[in-house]
Amino acid sequence: MTDTQLYAIEVTELSRVFSSRKRSEAPVSALRGIDLTVRTGEVHGLLGPNGAGKTTLCKILSTVLLPSSGTARVCGHDVAASPRAVKPLIGIVFGGDRGLYGRITPRQNLGLWGALYGLHGRELARRTDELLERFGLSERADDRVDGFSRGMKQRLHLARGLVSDPKVLILDEPTAGMDPLAAYEFRSLVHELRAEGRTVLVTTHDLAEAEAVCDQVTLVDRGAVLATGRPDVLARQMSAYERVEADGVSAAVAEDLRQLAGVRSLDRTADGRISVEISAADTTGKVLGRLLAAGVTSLATVRPGLAEVYRHMVQDRGMQVAR
Secondary structure: OOHHHHEEEEEEEEEEEEOOOOOOOOOEEEEEEEEEEEEOOOEEEEEOOOOOOHHHHHHHHOOOOOOOEEEEEEOOEEOOOOHHHHHHHEEEEOOOOOOOOOOOOHHHHHHHHHHHOOOOHHHHHHHHHHHHHHOOOHHHOOOOHHHOOHHHHHHHHHHHHOOOOOOEEEEEOOOOOOOHHHHHHHHHHHHHHHHOOOEEEEEEOOHHHHHHHOOEEEEEEOOEEEEEEOHHHHHHHHHOOOEEEEOOOOHHHHHHHHOOOOEEEEEEOOOOOEEEEEOOOOHHHHHHHHHHHOOOOOEEEEOOOHHHHHHHHHHHOOOOOOO
16 A cells, blocks of 8 residues: 555644734744644544634645645645645535525535536536435525525535545534534534545544544644544543542641642632642542542532643643743
């Protein structure tokens, strides 16, 4: 198997700097030396908070933006040197309403985008009908899109991303605005796409969504890769940063917990409640055990948000976190 067959996406030392319109303001680095490989037929998640650089990377892979430095290849083709070879291989779905025309119908939207990919006549009509049926839009195929709900618009987005029958599909926050049932149906769709042999790159800030659909996940923050691995492995790493909160904890018990290996910090709030930050996966049980042994019954474990996990991970690497 050649490298081109093995990897659908190869990113090496990729950076993107945006210059400010004001001379007094410093340039902004959206991507900082990103390295990423996505195997052919894999569902790969980019997981990170808003501003992490996920959308910038997607735009570079889809030839919308040029990198400032480094390389990005899709199915063996360099996105900067050979954009015409890359474009037919990629379908991309950005979140929100971008890419849809509200004053025309779903059928007309798909026809327009299909024509841009060189589809015409019966082939375009067949492809359009297939996608409208697949995404449950057949009954509304000839209604104006501006009357659709947000969830219906997102389904049309997904249909548009598949109109060219791409080998690589990039989904940027694809479940934004979907209700729980639609989000579940989306996850089923992703499994279908994998079964068809397509490569899917999904950006999200939702760990549960990444765990549900992805083979591999890359954590990104501030334009840099923090970690890559299977979702279950990364989830276990995240569980190491849980917090335990409790009421009615004496000073002696609090000091005992503070000295426990795996406790990063212990703070007491103005109302007397303690918050124990954990830095090792097996420490949560020990903290809970000691609190229960001391007679404390008002307690809870809190799983931190991604931003907090990233802050811990960056600090653990000895890097300075911008405030």
